[in-house]
Amino acid sequence: MDKSSVNYAVGFPDQLASDSTKASRDYGLIVGRAIESEWFRKESGTSRFYNNRDTYHKLRTYAMGEQSVQKYKNELSINGDISYLNLDWTPVPIIPKFVDIVVNGMSNRLFDVKAEAVDSVSNNKKALYKATIESQMMGKEDFEKVSAVMGKSAFTIDPDNLPASGDELDLHMMIDYKDDIEIAEEKVIETVMKQNNYELIKRQLDEDATVLGISSVKHSFNLHDGIKIEYVDPANLIWSPTEDPNFEDCYYFGEVKNVNITELKKIDPSLSVEDIKEISKMSSKWDAYQGIRGGYQVDNFDHNTATLLYFSYKTDKNIVYKKKVTASGGDKVIRKDDSFNPPQDEEARFEKLSKKIDVWYEGVLVLGTNHLLKWEVMKNMVRPKSSVERVYAPFAVTAPRMYRGQIDSLVKRMIPFADQIQLTHLKLQQVTSRMMPDGVYMDIDGLSSINLGNGASYTPQEALNMYFQTGSVIGRSYNEEGEYNHGKVPIQELTSSGANAKISSLVNMYNYNLGMIRSVTGLNEARDGSVPDPNALVGVQKMAALNSNTATRHVLKAGLFLTQRIAECISYRVADVLEYSDMKEDFVKNIGRHSVDVLEEIKELHLHDFGIFIELHPDEEERNMLEQNIQTSLSAGKIDIDDAIDIRGIKNIKIASQVLKVRKKRKEKLDQKRQQENIQAQSQANQQASQVAEQSKQQTIAAEGQVEANLLQMKSQFELQRMQQEFELKARLIQLQKGIEGDMKNSEIQSMLDREKYKEDRKDERTAKQASQQSKLIQQRNQDLDPIDFDGRDSLGSGLEGMIGL
Template sequence: MRRLYARAEQPVQKYKDELAINGDLSYLNLDWKPVPIIPKFVDIVVNGMDDKLYDIKAFAQDPESRRIRSKYAEDILRDMQAKEFLQNLQGAVGLNLFNTDKPEELPENKEELDLHMQLSYKQASEIAAEEAVNNTLEFNKYSLTKKRIIEDITTLGIGAVKTNWNKAEGVKVDYVDPTRLVYSYTEDPNFQDIWYVGEVKALSIPEIKKQFPDLTDSELERLEQYQGNASFLYNYNKNYDGNYVYLLYYEYKTYSEQVFKIKKTGTGLEKSLEKPDTFAPPENENFDRVSRSIEVLYSGCKVLGYDMMLDWRMAENMTRPKSNLVKVNMNYNICAPKLYKGRIESLVSRMMGFADMIQLTHLKIQQVISKIIPDGVYLDVDGIAEVDLGNGTSYNAQEALNMYFQTGSILGRSMTVDGDPNPGRIPIQELQSNSGGNKMQSLIQTYEYYLKMIRDVTGLNEARDGSTPSSDSLVGLQKLAAANSNVATKHILNSYLYLTLRTCENIVLRTADSIEFALTEEALKNSISTWNVGQLADLKNIHLYDYGLYLDLVPDEREKEQLEANIQAALQQGSINLEDAIDVRGINNLKLANQTLKLKRKLAAAAAQAANQANIQAQAQANAESAERAAMAEVQKKQATMDVDVKKEKAKSQFEIERMRVEAQIKRELMELEFNYNMQLGEQKIQREANRETQIEDRKDTRARIIGTQQSAIANQKQKELNAIDFENPSSIEELEDPIDGLLMDQ
């Protein structure tokens, strides 16, 4: 019935009985389909929890694993304490005596070592167990199964899942329908104290033959012809399907005596051999019998409604916790968080009564709507008869209604034709029925009341689904209201996580069975082909370890916002850097993330303090070095001044010597030049004197010739009685040239 309410498919006969009069519904024409209120709230819860992410973590807790973990922590602690000495030794002799491959990443203190062991350290066997569980869940499509489990816990108040193993497929994780589940009486919400459990399944004849190959053809024919109990042979739509037979698979927990034969060898040692519980050796000094009681499971399969057992035997490959091998785990994991005195309450059961009232209110609203009549008008025919339009036409009722409906105006007369007051002066008046308005408003308020009651009893407020957020509410208040709503349904999430955790524990225990058979072992290895050889070797020895499993939930939005606020505050204060913030955001566990953030801040504060001290020391050293450098600079300055003065005097001396040398050289060159010039001047003077004497003699000769010529010309003039000769005029001389030349030639 709860599932029908969760699907809004509950029977409507009780609603008909409420509204019927002596069983008569002939006057009602209503839509009896249920209002889907409950499915909305179921979807909100299921879809919200289906988005919850988690990581499966394995923690090896057997003595050998604890020893390895303790040794690793002790080695890291020794490296931390002797870090400086080992670094100096490595620098001196070149030997790396650290126990870790990365000495630079060693924790600085005990708190950081604790976080390192929780966040970074992981044994290969633990990684192998985690990967085996994840691959098994993925192979069995557990992501689809978990949504059905959450929906069952929300709707029915109980969820169940079965872990099984077979040689063909290895570890199997199957969904179990709680409505077909039978179990012994218990008051434990986790069903830890039940001693039998079973489920009803509908199987076809071929599937039965595949599961039970020893069945004969005659037995299969009897099963095929078997009609059985009608409550098992009709499906949801009440239609018989003869292709299926309903079987009851069950497990029965009891005790068995485990007997061992203790034999004493000739060397004084003892050897134990397991024997059946009927073993009763005779009294002998070399033999002894010891026994203990252990839990065992018997599994079987019975045809419902028919006297036939298909299987009944002690279960093979029973899962026993490593911490207590006397106990045995059932293959069924069941959880009902609201179980009390055998009665199971669910979220849907809280809403069913109010959903019925909402449905009745919805039907009443339909009934009121069907009886509501529209507003009408009152027409006074006698009042219309007294109206004269003045154009010879009459004012009838149809004309009056047409005018009223089209224009809203009417014509009337206050006086009759006889002059009397007209009682029908307003011939048309509107009739206000308003018969169903108040009833509708009252029913809507009733509807809202029952809807609010559903929110109150379930804790699913408006902020959870965002249907009617208040415009006056701040975003932070709405998120706080949504967070409170999540708290109201947290028992559903815890139950689902409990079933997942128990399933993972059974998978780890069942993995050892898969390794014992070649076919399932090869399939398991192929599913983890990305591992290295060392992890495969650890997987083979997984049955030697005892694991504690836990689910590391990814923080929800509210937790992420709180963590992000802390990170932003630390970033603004400068107590962490961006790399530290990225590391903290990558941790899913909120507690470890906050611890890491606090440690990062402490380390940053210590580093800042150390840097400050280093700066102070560096400043003091710098000041001392500065003073020393100043004194040294002063000495060097004086020394440099003296050196400069000496060099200056030396330079002056060298300059003076060089000046005198250059001056002497210049004087010598000037004297040589002067001597050369004097020699040249003397030679030129002698040459001039010689030239002058030559010129004088030449002039004398020329004058003598001229005088002789002139005398000859004068003589010729006189002889020939020519005109006077102007010796200053060249033309006069030219006239005498020929005679003179002839004369000269004669001479």
């Protein structure tokens, strides 16, 4: 059968057909022809594919500043004639500047691909770790005692970094906890992206999102290259009708490629030489008929190339099993095709088990012919482990500004005003080319009628020299005849000021259209590097830059969506490679070259399921706001410098802000605790001081009491001694008194005795004396002597007689 002449009805085949019918090449050919009819038919005079290609080509030429100038020539020509226009038609590169600002700004927004294990094993491990930390939080004092007894730390982490509250524990789990398997997954994704030069692909995707409003990328796996990430030019992309900006509900995708005919044999080895020649001939005719435009020449597509449509078609597949009851009573399950239909009677010992899953078929169609080079169920499809019925498309596409198939872009908004700027630029060239320099009017008659009066000559040349050198002119109001001289000012300056007003008007129009570009795109002066308003405050400029970033955030989100989707697909493909592929060891070794420390974990990646998300680094404005909060907290003493270093190292601005709040609360509690400790220490010190004072007072009182007691004791001792001495003295005195009294009595007795004796003696003396005197008297009488004077004699005798005893 001549495949080039077979006609199929336009339209997609029945989705409810059996799996065997869907797997047939005829079914695939109908799908391919339906896609070709939808995108390449020209019955209405237009082709969706080539319209898109022309539109994208136009947008890209504007983005490069290389757009066609024919429309400007038509605008300025008169009946198509531009022979009188000596202009430079080179486009003014206004749009490339704004495109570079947006694309380079996206390139500066760094991000990290984060993987979080969500399988039950990892969740249990994470829950166990969290419970361990909680137990250590609750029993910190007990663990410290155990550590002191054991001589080594009983804590899982540094006790100084142990969370103090539930919020701190949650942040600790988000920031500090990272399972080894998650680190291995992130390393694998990073390595695969690096091997595929995804950084360059990402820049191209950002540029497409800015210029075209749509960007796309493709992921695949082959035994030769492993996991592949390929850039897809939106000009060569086809897709099913959708209103989803992320193209999630598309049921077919395709990419048009112009390949060398030698590639046909690699795709379908069963092709003969005649088939290849026929394909080359028909494809070249089809290209010429379609009139491929957009900067390409038809002559470039010779007989050595063929235009192929690589397409993917989404449908469902019925997975059928035969469940049989064995003789022993057990169940046995056997895989069957979807045509298996067992009887429904009760005596049957087997039944049918089935479920439907989504699948992608891939095919290759030679455009313009009925040659289907490939049609088969796609190998290595990407399926989430949490939902095996779902399947990811091999293409990741996003168009953040799309409505009913119409895609908007920043460059598309700029084109009308860029055209006006180009026309204004050409008008400026026209006006400036027709401007005349200022001239001088000379009245020859006026010059010739000047007579200086001294006989000297005054020629026109001298007048000109004098005018150009000094600016002065000599003239005469009256001539020699005395008549009024109408040429009294012989030299006058000619000025042409009409062009200046035109130039000023055109410059205003130029600036107006430039301002309109900024208005429709949101790329204001604060963003595009222009000279800011000198009267504007710094805060106003920052706010304007922030608003500009907000205006282009959809471009940033589009790139992050594609990156996240590709990272997810890499994660699932890596798990499939490690579990099913024969190149598992080679793949692990290839990845392990970049990260030897996670080599063992890489081998177990297929046992886990991961959630992939993108952590975007903060932009300049967000970093400044965070730094301002950090500096404010530092100056207020609410955080330490170590806290500031930790917070600056967190790339997620939301988590960094939460950490800042938690650290501030911790610092407040710590300061409050220290304050309480200080108060308590001061109180203890005061108490100790009062105790010391009281003790000192008590000691003083005790000392005073002791002194008083000692004094009393001494007094008592002194009193006792005094009393004793007094007693002794009294006793001695009494004894002495008694002795004296005895002596006195003895003396009195003696005295009495002596007195009595004296009395007796005196009595005796008197008696003797009397006797003597009596004798003497007798003698005197007897002898008649002189009178005797007895007064001059004492009782013992007086005078010489008494002294001699006479």
